[in-house]
Amino acid sequence: MRRLLAAALRASFARQRRRLRLRPDCAAPHARIGDLDIPKLARAVRGITALSAGLRDADLPRVPAVVVTADRKPTDAIRRSHTRLASALDAPLISWPDAAHNLQLDHPDETLATVRELLRRVKAATAS
Template sequence: MQSDGVRVHGASGQPVLLLPGGAEACDGFFPGLVEGLADCRVIVHDRPGTGTSAVDGTLAGAADHLSDLIDRLGCGPVVVVGQSLGGAVGVLLARAHPEQVAGLVLLDPTIVNDPRTCALLERMTRVLGALASVPGVRGVLTRLLRASIVRSTRKQHLRPDCEAAQLKMADIDIPQLARAVRGITEVSRGLREPDLPRVPAVVVTADRKPATAMRRGHERLATAFGGRVVSWPGATHGVHLDHPDETLATVRELVGQVNAKA
C-alpha cells in the first residue's frame, strides 16, 4: 500500500515502523529488512524534516506526528526499529505514546537520555550547518565527508546492498541534518528514564568500551524499558549495515516475542 508518502509492505502480521538515522530517507536505509519481514506489515515513511519529505518538522514534534500516522494507518501498536537519531525518535514515541509501541529495536541509538552528549551533538551539527551555508564552503564540506565515508566503506567489505546504502549516505545534506537535530538538548533535558514504559526492547550498541558515555546510555535505556543490550564484535555505529543478518534476526526475535505476548 502506498499513500501520501507512506508505503506499507505486507498485508498482514505485526506492524513494524522503520526510523532511519540522521535526516536520511527511509527507502533503502535498512537493507534486507523489508524483504526479511515478509510476514509483517513494514511501514516506510520519511517524517517531516527528513528524507524526501517536503514538509518542515522538528525533533520535538516527531512523536506526535508518528502517533498520528499510526492512527491514520490503523496499525498500532507497532514494533519500532530505529537507528541513531531514529532510535532516539523511537524512545520519544514510546515515552509520549506508549499505547502505540509494542516493542523496540534500537540500533546504536542517539542517547537522548544523556543531555551532555546531546548538547555536544547539537552544537557540532549547528556549526557544520552554519559553515555549509557559506557560499563555496558547503561543497568543500560535502566532498570531504563523502571522501571519508567512501574510504571507510571500502575498508569494511560490506554486503553489496549494504555498501550501496552506506555510499548513498555519503551524499549528506548537512543543513537538513542540523535542522533534524535542532532541539535535541532541550528534549533530552526533559526526558526522565523512569517515565519510559516497560516494553519488549533490545538496544544494539556498537563494539565500544564499556565505560563510554554511549555504552552507559544504552545500558540505562535498556534497563528503563526492561529490555537488554546486545553488541556484536566489530559492530560500528552503522550496525545495520555491517551486521545486517544479525540485525534482521534480532528484529524477527523481538517480533516473535511481541506476538507471543499478545
C-alpha cells in the same frame, strides 16, 4: 566550505565501506548516508537534544524492546547512554564485535535476527 565538508564526508564514508567490505545491498545505502544534508542533521540533533532534556526513565513505555549499539568501550559516553536506556527499558543491550554506527549495514544478518526475535517477543506479549 559546505561543499568541501560534504566531499570530505563522502570520502570518509568511501574509505569506511572499503574497510568494512560491505555487501553490495548494504554498500549502496551506506553511500547514500554519506550524502547527508548537514544543516538538516544539525537541526535534528538540536531537536532531539531538546526533547531528551526532560525525558525521565519512568516516562518510557514498558513494551518488549532491545537496544542495539555499536562496538564501543564500556566507558564511551554513547555506550554508557545506551546501557542506561536498556536498563530503563528492562531490555537487553546487544552489540557485535566491530559493529560500527550503521550496524544495520555492517551486521545485517545479526540485525535482522535481532529484529525477528524482538517481533517474536512482541507477538508472545500480545497473545497473553
